[in-house]
Amino acid sequence: DQQVKQNSPSLSVQEGRISILNCDYTNSMFDYFLWYKKYPAEGPTFLISISSIKDKNEDGRFTVFLNKSAKHLSLHIVPSQPGDSAVYFCAARNYGGATNKLIFGTGTLLAVQP
Amino acid sequence: KAGVTQTPRYLIKTRGQQVTLSCSPISGHRSVSWYQQTPGQGLQFLFEYFSETQRNKGNFPGRFSGRQFSNSRSEMNVSTLELGDSALYLCASSPVGPGDSMNTEAFFGQGTRLTVV
Numbered sequence: 001d002q003q004v005k006q007n008s009p010s011l012s013v014q015e016g017r018i019s020i021l022n023c024d025y026t027n028s029m030f031d032y033f034l035w036y037k038k039y040p041a042e043g044p045t046f047l048i049s050i051s052s053i054k055d056k057n058e059d060g061r062f063t064v065f066l067n068k069s070a071k072h073l074s075l076h077i078v079p080s081q082p083g084d085s086a087v088y089f090c091a092a093r094n095y096g097g098a099t100n101k102l103i104f105g106t107g108t109l110l111a112v113q114p
Numbered sequence: 115k116a117g118v119t120q121t122p123r124y125l126i127k128t129r130g131q132q133v134t135l136s137c138s139p140i141s142g143h144r145s146v147s148w149y150q151q152t153p154g155q156g157l158q159f160l161f162e163y164f165s166e167t168q169r170n171k172g173n174f175p176g177r178f179s180g181r182q183f184s185n186s187r188s189e190m191n192v193s194t195l196e197l198g199d200s201a202l203y204l205c206a207s208s209p210v211g212p213g214d215s216m217n218t219e220a221f222f223g224q225g226t227r228l229t230v231v
Contacts, residue, residue, distance in 0.1 A: 036222075041224075041225075041227070042224055042225075043118070043120075043204055043222035043224045044157070044204070044222045045222070046219040046220075046221070049217065049219060051217055089156065091157075098169075099162060099169060099170045100145050100147060100162055100164075100208045100210070100220060101147065101159050101170050101172075102147070102157075102159065102206075103159070104156040104157040104158075105156055106154060106155065106156040
């Protein structure tokens, strides 16, 4: 049972435009969400996170939006740069479960075309 | 401060053999988790250790095991390797313990690429 879903395996955008990556979840007990970026042959690197008590968090070119009623979050990258080309993973954590376990989506491959 | 270190980076093993992977967390981090990444499956949680105790385990067969030492370093072992065990194994460390109220990200190592032939 995939509790965190990234339904778009890939996304292609032009340099300078907005990239929007989507993520859906099913477990209403999730209360902390994270986005990681991963290059081939490297480990994931943390990008941005959001607590369930917020609906938006910004960090430079990256903004994460959370819609709890829809169990949906999205990552906006503006403007997109060729160096942003990587696989992006959405992850969720349930602090009520007394665990640091992260549940990951299957990832979205972003390609930013120069 | 050094990041999460995983050794070895690459490994080739034969079916039926066993393998041990090592992870050194960021200094001061006592929580270590392991994940398996295979194509199309994302990252699947294997286990979580804190203060030398396994706190959580994912849905993997008993051939997968792990442990954590008093210096927070962790190892995972896979016995009787199968072709399907070929994957990138990732270790992550966190400065907070399981159930801590502070929200913080997990920091990942570069992974060990295991190939079973």
